[in-house]
Amino acid sequence: MTLNSILLPLFFLIIxxxxxxxxxxxxxxxxxxxxxxxxxxxxxxxxIYRPIADFIQLLSKETFIPKHCDTILFKSPPxxxxxxxxxxxxxxxxxxxxxxxxxxxxxxxxxLLMIPAITFSLANRSSNTPFEAVEELRTSTQLFAYEVLxxxxxxxxxxxxxxxxxxxxxxxxxxRPLLLILQIPAFLxxxxxxxxxxxxxxxxxxxxxxxxxxxxxxxSAFGEVSPFRGGLLAFSNLAINMEMVAGAALINAIFFGGAxxxxxxxxxxxxxxxxxxxxxxxxxxKTLMARxxxxxxxxxxxxxxxxxxxxxxxxxxxxxxxxx
Amino acid sequence: MNILxxxxxxxxxxxxxxxxxxxxxxxxxxxxxxxxxxxKASQAGGEVTPTLKDEETCDYRQFFPLAVFFTILHIxxxxxxxxxxxxxxxxxxxxxxxxxxxIIILAVLFV
Numbered sequence: 001m002t003l004n005s006i007l008l009p010l011f012f013l014i015i016x017x018x019x020x021x022x023x024x025x026x027x028x029x030x031x032x033x034x035x036x037x038x039x040x041x042x043x044x045x046x047x048i049y050r051p052i053a054d055f056i057q058l059l060s061k062e063t064f065i066p067k068h069c070d071t072i073l074f075k076s077p078p079x080x081x082x083x084x085x086x087x088x089x090x091x092x093x094x095x096x097x098x099x100x101x102x103x104x105x106x107x108x109x110x111x112l113l114m115i116p117a118i119t120f121s122l123a124n125r126s127s128n129t130p131f132e133a134v135e136e137l138r139t140s141t142q143l144f145a146y147e148v149l150x151x152x153x154x155x156x157x158x159x160x161x162x163x164x165x166x167x168x169x170x171x172x173x174x175x176r177p178l179l180l181i182l183q184i185p186a187f188l189x190x191x192x193x194x195x196x197x198x199x200x201x202x203x204x205x206x207x208x209x210x211x212x213x214x215x216x217x218x219x220s221a222f223g224e225v226s227p228f229r230g231g232l233l234a235f236s237n238l239a240i241n242m243e244m245v246a247g248a249a250l251i252n253a254i255f256f257g258g259a260x261x262x263x264x265x266x267x268x269x270x271x272x273x274x275x276x277x278x279x280x281x282x283x284x285x286k287t288l289m290a291r292x293x294x295x296x297x298x299x300x301x302x303x304x305x306x307x308x309x310x311x312x313x314x315x316x317x318x319x320x321x322x323x324x
Numbered sequence: 325m326n327i328l329x330x331x332x333x334x335x336x337x338x339x340x341x342x343x344x345x346x347x348x349x350x351x352x353x354x355x356x357x358x359x360x361x362x363x364k365a366s367q368a369g370g371e372v373t374p375t376l377k378d379e380e381t382c383d384y385r386q387f388f389p390l391a392v393f394f395t396i397l398h399i400x401x402x403x404x405x406x407x408x409x410x411x412x413x414x415x416x417x418x419x420x421x422x423x424x425x426x427i428i429i430l431a432v433l434f435v
Contacts, residue, residue, distance in 0.1 A: 005326055008326070009328035009334075010328065010337075013328070013329070013338055014338075018338070060351070062351065063351070078342075080339065082342045083335045084335065086334070087331050087334045090334055100330070112331075112335075141387065144391060144394040145390070147394070148393075148398055148401070151401060152397065155401050155402075155404075155405045230350065231351070234350075235346055298390075310429070313401070317422065
C-alpha cells in the first residue's frame with residue numbers, strides 16, 4: 001500500500017466530499033434555509049457567518065453529562081450520526097461519479113441515513129430523565145412514520161431504472177426526463193419526509209417549546225429541545241446540517257439525474273445549484289406548514305402519504321413491465 | 325477501489341476522527357456530580373426526579389401497530405424493488421405480491 005493510496009482516501013473522507021465539505025456546505029445551507037424563511041416572512045434574516053458563530057459559541061460552553069445516564073450511549077450519538085452521514089456520501093455522486101459505487105448502494109445509503117434519527121432517539125432514552133423519555137417516544141413514533149416513506153419514495157424510481165445503484169438510477173433519469181413528471185408524487189413525498197429526518201415542521205412535535213421547557217435540555221438549531229448541551233449540542237446540530245446536504249444530494253441524484261454528463265468543476269457547480277434548489281423547496285414547505293399535533297401528523301403519513309406512495313410504486317411497476 | 329473507502333471502515337475512521345476533533349476543540353465535560361443549579365434536571369419551572377421510576381417508564385403498547393406497519397412496508401418495498409429488476413418482473417408475480425402487501429398494510433392501518 002503506497003502513501004498515496006492512504007492519503008487520497010483520507011482526503012476524500014475528511015476534506016472533500018467528506019467531513020469538511022459537508023460541514024461547511026451544511027452551515028451554508030442552514031443559513032440559506034433561514035434566509036429564505038425570513039425573506040418569505042419579510043424579515044432581514046441572519047448574517048452568512050451566523051451558523052458558524054453559533055457552532056463556535058456552543059463549543060465554548062460546558063458539555064453537560066446527566067448524572068444517572070449511560071455515559072457512552074449518551075455521548076456517542078452525534079459522532080455516530082456524523083460517521084453515518086459522511087459514509088453515505090461515498091455512494092452519492094457529488095461530481096460525475098461516486099467514490100464507492102456498487103449494486104445496492106442505494107439501500108445501504110438509505111439505512112445509513114436512518115442511523116442519525118435512531119441514535120438521537122437513544123440519546124434521549126439514555127439521559128434517563130422523564131421528559132427526555134417522553135421525547136424519545138415521540139421521536140421514535142415519528143421515525144416509524146417518515147423513514148419508511150422516505151425509503152419507498154426513493155425506491156420508486158429504482159423500480160423503473162431496474163437498479164439499486166445510485167449512479168445507474170441517476171443516469172437512467174437523466175436520459176428519460178419525461179419519466180420525471182410521473183415521479184412527482186414520489187419526489188414530493190421524499191421532500192416532505194426529508195423534513196422529518198431534519199426535525200423540521202411539521203415533524204418537530206418532540207421539540208415543541210410549548211410542550212416541554214428548556215430546563216434539563218438545550219435548544220437545538222432546528223428544534224427547541226435536545227438532550228445535549230455545549231459541545232455535544234454543537235456536534236448534534238452539525239450532524240443535522242450534514243444530513244441536510246446528504247438528503248438533498250440523494251434526492252438530486254435519484255430524481256434530477258445528479259451531475260451526470262458534466263465533468264470536473266462544472267459537475268460540482270451543478271450539484272451545488274441543484275441541492276440549493278432542493279433546500280429552497282424545503283424552506284417553502286417549512287414556511288407553509290402550521291404546527292400540528294403528533295396524531296394529525298401520523299394520520300397524514302399513514303392515510304395520505306402511504307396510499308400515495310403505494311400508488312406510485314404500482315404505477316412504476318406497470319411502466320417497468322410495459323418498457324420490457 | 326481503496327479499502328479505506330469501504331463503508332464499514334470509512335464509518336469507523338470518521339467516527340474516530342469526529343470524536344478526536346470533539347475532544348480537541350471542546351472543554352472537558354461536566355458530569356452530573358457537580359452541584360450547581362444548572363445541572364439539576366428541571367422542566368417547565370419545576371424540578372423533576374433525576375431518574376425514571378417504574379411508573380414513569382413510557383408505555384410502548386400503542387407503538388406496536390406502528391412498528392408492524394413500518395416493518396411490513398419496509399419488507400414490501402424491498403421485495404417489490406428486487407422483483408422489478410430480475411427476470412421475474414416479466415411475470416404477474418410482482419403485481420400479486422404487491423396487492424397482498426397492500427391488503428396487509430391497509431388491514432394494519434384501518435382494522
